[in-house]
Amino acid sequence: MEKFVEQGLLYDFYGELLTDHQKSIYEDAVFGDLSLGEIAKEYNISRQGVHDLIRRCDNSLQDYENKLHLVQKFMTIKQKVEEIGKLTENDSLSREDLGKCMKEIAGQILEEL
């Protein structure tokens, strides 16, 4: 997965576990358009300080994922739910076959939960 996409997903899931200060700088640096220099100036800390804070946040977010695996779990569920959506549009499937497929996928999702 692209680093930026991965950071976004991890932040979506675990961002609330960072402090407000960390969240604010992380958002500006990773999702905003500001440079390290601009952020350093805005928060009155060194460029190195901004850089270290972002690295620490990335590590924290990754640690949470290593322990809880929620991003991975949600990605699997999302894929299966999208499969359900696609199957409903497959007109060559009979009522019976559609029901069977759905039931199977539903079972797979429940195992993930």
Added chain:
Amino acid sequence: MEKFVEQGLLYDFYGELLTDHQKSIYEDAVFGDLSLGEIAKEYNISRQGVHDLIRRCDNSLQDYENKLHLVQKFMTIKQKVEEIGKLTENDSLSREDLGKCMKEIAGQILEEL
């Protein structure tokens, strides 16, 4: 929700964020059959110490849920997936109606993710 069920769900989701020491005592006390006195003896701490540790763990787990709402989210998804399972068994639904219902529920689940 019953307190014990709630503790189990919270522990399932966020238990890995506790320390090994906390996990060990919490599991013995909440999910095991040991009394506070027995646990205190086993870990060579006071009964009050065991009691405080459990309370702190409960608070931590609840704090994580208050910030991330993952138990709540998963419960909602589970309910909707079970609905999919039930609908496939409803023989009075036509192929078209079954497809429509599934698509709608799949969309609702994706919104939760």
